[in-house]
Amino acid sequence: MNWTQVCEKEALPEGAGVAAWLGSRPVAIFNLGRRGLYALDNRCPATGVSLLARGQVCEFAGELYVCSPLYKQHFHLTTGECLEDTELNAIPIAVKADAAGVWLAGEGA
Known part of the structure; x- marks a missing residue:
C-alpha cells in the first residue's frame, strides 16, 4: 500500500472535517481526537458534489x-x-x- 502525506496533524481541527487532495482525488479527513482519524472520498454519492468534509459528524x-x-x-x-x-x-x-504528519493510502500527486 502506498501512503501519501497530506498535512501535519496540527492542521486538522479536532471534531471537524477538512477537505484535502490525494493526487486529483478530493478527500474528506475527520479528526475526532481520541476517537481517531477517518477519511472518505469527499464526493457525496447522491450528488457528486465534493462537500462531505463540511458535513456534521454524529x-x-x-x-x-x-x-x-x-x-x-x-x-x-x-x-x-x-x-x-x-x-x-x-x-x-x-x-x-x-510524528511526521497525516497520511492517506493511495496514489498522491
Whole structure:
C-alpha cells in the first residue's frame, strides 16, 4: 500500500472535517481526537458534489457518521455505507498519523 502525506496533524481541527487532495482525488479527513482519524472520498454519492468534509459528524447506535450537507444522508465513517439508502456508499480511505504528519493510502500527486 502506498501512503501519501497530506498535512501535519496540527492542521486538522479536532471534531471537524477538512477537505484535502490525494493526487486529483478530493478527500474528506475527520479528526475526532481520541476517537481517531477517518477519511472518505469527499464526493457525496447522491450528488457528486465534493462537500462531505463540511458535513456534521454524529453518532447513531454507537457508530460514527457524517451527515451530507445537501440531502442529509448519513455516511458511516469507517465503511462509507449510507444509513438511509443502501445503494449509496462513500468510499473509505485508509488514514494514519505519526510524528511526521497525516497520511492517506493511495496514489498522491
